[in-house]
Amino acid sequence: MPELLALCRAGFEPECVQELEQTLAEREGSGYSRTERDSGFVRLTWQGPDSAGQLDADQLIFTRLLWPIVQEMKNLDPKDRAKPMLEWLEATGLKLGDLRVECADSQAGESLRALCRGFESAMLGLLRSRKIIDKHAKYGLIVFFVSTDHALLGFDKVDLIKNQARGGIVRLRFPSEAPSRSTLKLEEAFQVLLTEGERERWLQPGMSAVDLGACPGGWTYQFVRRSMRVVAVDNGQMAPSLMDSGLVEHIRADGFAFRPKKPADWLVCDMVEQPIRVAALVGDWLGAGLCQRSMFNLKLPMKKRYAEVQLCIETLRERAGGDLLVRAKQLYHDREEITVLATRPLRQT
Ligand SMILES: C[S@@+](CC[C@H](N)C(=O)[O-])C[C@H]1O[C@@H](n2cnc3c(N)ncnc32)[C@H](O)[C@@H]1O
Numbered sequence: 001m002p003e004l005l006a007l008c009r010a011g012f013e014p015e016c017v018q019e020l021e022q023t024l025a026e027r028e029g030s031g032y033s034r035t036e037r038d039s040g041f042v043r044l045t046w047q048g049p050d051s052a053g054q055l056d057a058d059q060l061i062f063t064r065l066l067w068p069i070v071q072e073m074k075n076l077d078p079k080d081r082a083k084p085m086l087e088w089l090e091a092t093g094l095k096l097g098d099l100r101v102e103c104a105d106s107q108a109g110e111s112l113r114a115l116c117r118g119f120e121s122a123m124l125g126l127l128r129s130r131k132i133i134d135k136h137a138k139y140g141l142i143v144f145f146v147s148t149d150h151a152l153l154g155f156d157k158v159d160l161i162k163n164q165a166r167g168g169i170v171r172l173r174f175p176s177e178a179p180s181r182s183t184l185k186l187e188e189a190f191q192v193l194l195t196e197g198e199r200e201r202w203l204q205p206g207m208s209a210v211d212l213g214a215c216p217g218g219w220t221y222q223f224v225r226r227s228m229r230v231v232a233v234d235n236g237q238m239a240p241s242l243m244d245s246g247l248v249e250h251i252r253a254d255g256f257a258f259r260p261k262k263p264a265d266w267l268v269c270d271m272v273e274q275p276i277r278v279a280a281l282v283g284d285w286l287g288a289g290l291c292q293r294s295m296f297n298l299k300l301p302m303k304k305r306y307a308e309v310q311l312c313i314e315t316l317r318e319r320a321g322g323d324l325l326v327r328a329k330q331l332y333h334d335r336e337e338i339t340v341l342a343t344r345p346l347r348q349t
Helices: 013-026 082-092 113-129 158-163 183-193 196-202 218-224 275-287 305-320
Strands: 003-007 030-035 041-047 065-073 099-102 139-147 150-157 208-212 229-233 248-251 264-269 291-299 325-329 337-343
Touching: 003 013, 013 030, 013 041, 013 305, 065 082, 082 113, 082 150, 099 113, 113 139, 139 158, 150 158, 183 218, 183 291, 183 325, 183 337, 208 218, 218 229, 264 275, 275 291, 275 305, 275 337, 291 305, 305 325, 305 337
Parallel strands: 099 139, 208 229, 208 264, 229 248, 264 291
Antiparallel strands: 003 041, 003 065, 030 041, 065 150, 139 150, 291 337, 325 337
């Protein structure tokens, strides 16, 4: 039976499995998963129509990247890990457009990172010298090291291998003038949950945002640096550098009670609050036309995290009413939380 490998945040393997199995079931497929807690990856064996297994990581909340596993290699010789892989590849006669060597974003994965880097350049050289690399090939090879002597080989489309961030993790540099590291969460959300065109259209100078739970201002900073106006709602202290920009109005109020005098382009919310309350609040703003779109965090400190996420998205949709486009992801900079984009569909925006 075909098998998929999915990468996720370490500790969120159960949510990753639940979402994969539910998505398969919706497509009349079924599957069972093998995973270890805190491993940062999940193996999913599945059956059903071909379309059931064509899962797209972009559509999944808890999966960062996924691809089909085609071969498992155990007991690799540390002196020559490449040999059995080359023999297997030559026996299949397959040509490859590219190579990517990956490991999990976990404690075990951390100790494999140097091995991955070294192996990738050495293996690429070997594949080239044996003419297995062919620039016209549509698929590339992914070698995933589970441990120093255990690898899973997979295939994916060359353009995905070339363009996807390693491990599905978008690396961002912390801007020194930002007042808090959580600025990276919103920056990553803009990178991952919006297309390039949406970023251009929806984040223009002169547009407006309301930031609930804004202090000290890491999220507000993302709008200010784009010359957008922000109403920052929080009883705390905003960074003086943001207030000096002349673009920020700080209102000391309860984020659940505050309503703007006129509709905003964006509502963002990073309040550490019950996720269901936040989802209902954002739904109410969208339902009342108080914002065009929203990016917000759902904190997930509870046990049944996947069920909670589903309930929150249902509540968001119910409260907002009408057509609503929802994208959600557990981002690299999200810890026990996920980030959600909710917007009216493109034709209305
Ligand atoms: C995680 S911090 C926000 C960090 C901020 N996004 C940044 O990038 O700097 C959460 C903030 O939510 C605020 N907060 C929590 N509950 C709130 C409420 N009901 N109304 C307004 N602010 C609230 C807290 O005062 C705190 O400053």
